[in-house]
Amino acid sequence: MSQAEGPAVEVSEEVLEALRGASRVVALTGAGMSAESGVPTFRDAQSGLWEQFDPSQLATPEAWRADPPFVWAWYAWRVGLVRSVQPNPGHCALAELADLREVAVVTQNIDDLHERAGSTVLAHVHGSLLDFRCMDCGAPYDGEIEVPTEPVERLDPPTCPECQGDIRPGVVWFGEELPRAAFDDAVAALEALGPGDVCLVVGTSGIVYPAAGLPAVALSAGATVVEVNPQETDVSDMCHLHVRDTAARVLPTLVE
């Protein structure tokens, strides 16, 4: 695995030892995991999406009902952005780690970069940007979608061939319930961890619930919880060990 750009990556012997001894690893990933691929996070100063866009106007069922073309345009732009980027060395490292240990990836991310890096994702707890369904009858939609290269104000969502309803992105909006099966699978994988196993908490601010409660499940299961994040977060105190550096720089050093 290529050496990361910039200053040497400092990963403590404790963290390396914890990974070496682990038979099972659950990786909980957030927007920071895809940041070095060029997918903006939500809350990072300046570059975060919620710095530029108002989540209540874009990521809620109410926003959709009020103005579907306005919301669809934003998600179609994000589809274009995700299609234009590549997995980073962090995504690739997690895929490689799965050849050495039992690794389950649980992600809040709606992109497909883990899968494109070769990982089998156990749960997309906030849905997927590349899954579409009818807002009215719920029928899955796999037709072509128009993808703007630049953010556009409005774009008509496709029409459902079954009921002529509007097609919506398969993501979980604020105020919407998480996909039950995915969330249950995530909790079950964390509860199955034990002493000697590891939960990696990578690139999440730990602000959005119920996903932000997942590290606590690993903690009470007795696993070693390791945070990989350049910043302190709302879940840092649920983690035993912290690596204050980026996903693409740190995760490759854990593959041994």
Ligand SMILES: CC(C)NC(=O)[C@H](Cc1c[nH]c2ccccc12)NC(=O)[C@H](CCCC/N=C(/NCCC(=O)O)S[C@H]1O[C@H](COP(=O)(O)OP(=O)(O)OC[C@H]2O[C@@H](n3cnc4c(N)ncnc43)[C@H](O)[C@@H]2O)[C@@H](O)[C@H]1O)NC(=O)OCc1ccccc1
């Ligand atoms: C804002 C927050 C307070 N609000 C919530 O949590 C709400 C309300 C709520 C529920 N329970 C609560 C309890 C307390 C308080 C509030 C609530 N939760 C909900 O609404 C959830 C739904 C939440 C899901 C919303 N959808 C998203 N995304 C999809 C859409 C879209 O993407 O457009 S959430 C969105 O933000 C989430 C969190 O963001 P992060 O991934 O953590 O990213 P962030 O930018 O915040 O942080 C990035 C981090 O990475 C670090 N970083 C940066 N670069 C790097 C790098 N290179 N390497 C490593 N790390 C890096 C940074 O330092 C930073 O720490 C992501 O998951 C992302 O998916 N639904 C629900 O509760 O439904 C109920 C219900 C129950 C039954 C029946 C009906 C209803």
